Amino acid sequence: MEPGQVIVLNGTPRSGKSSIAAEIQATFDDTWVNLGVDHSIATTPTQFRPGIGLRPGHERPDLEPIVAALYRALYGSIVVHAKEGISVVVDVGHHQYFSLGEAARILSGTTAWLVGVRCPVDTVMARRQETGMVAPREMVERWEREVHRPGVYDLEVDTSVLSSQECAEEIRGLLGGEPEAFQRLGKGQ
Numbered sequence: 001m002e003p004g005q006v007i008v009l010n011g012t013p014r015s016g017k018s019s020i021a022a023e024i025q026a027t028f029d030d031t032w033v034n035l036g037v038d039h040s041i042a043t044t045p046t047q048f049r050p051g052i053g054l055r056p057g058h059e060r061p062d063l064e065p066i067v068a069a070l071y072r073a074l075y076g077s078i079v080v081h082a083k084e085g086i087s088v089v090v091d092v093g094h095h096q097y098f099s100l101g102e103a104a105r106i107l108s109g110t111t112a113w114l115v116g117v118r119c120p121v122d123t124v125m126a127r128r129q130e131t132g133m134v135a136p137r138e139m140v141e142r143w144e145r146e147v148h149r150p151g152v153y154d155l156e157v158d159t160s161v162l163s164s165q166e167c168a169e170e171i172r173g174l175l176g177g178e179p180e181a182f183q184r185l186g187k188g189q
Contacts, residue, residue, distance in 0.1 A: 011117030
């Protein structure tokens with residue numbers, strides 16, 4: 001059995017990650033499951049929410065210790081899926097509570113690409129307004145800054161310029177090639 005592939009979409013909330021993940025599931029060959037922040041939050045006990053959706057900036061220090069454990073469990077599950085021949089698209093927003101370097105170490109031995117999902121803050125703010133998820137601009141700016149640190153990706157897409165379908169096609173171009181971002185992050189680069 002061929003192992004599954006992994007695509008990690010890293011970006012701020014409302015940057016378009018979930019729409020890209022849905023497009024990958026709908027149009028890519030093989031079985032692609034989505035294991036990411038929204039699904040993780042739904043399975044997290046209420047008292048520990050938002051779990052891996054915790055924003056940077058020490059807003060809930062009581063939750064910070066559980067976030068790293070939840071991320072390790074998520075990435076462990078991703079590895080198990082890939083070993084079973086199931087491809088996984090992951091939509092997350094990494095920051096100081098769980099590094100991309102740690103994700104790289106867990107994903108070692110899998111074929112995993114890291115895609116930065118970018119979107120200008122003004123567009124994210126407008127999307128949040130449309131969905132009734134209003135947030136202070138400073139919070140969204142902090143997310144954008146922290147999530148894309150250190151900025152090592154196999155590919156970056158901008159959802160204010162490309163549709164989710166176009167982003168998925170750009171990502172499809174990675175498949176069959178050699179991923180590099182997680183290897184570099186695993187070595188501390």
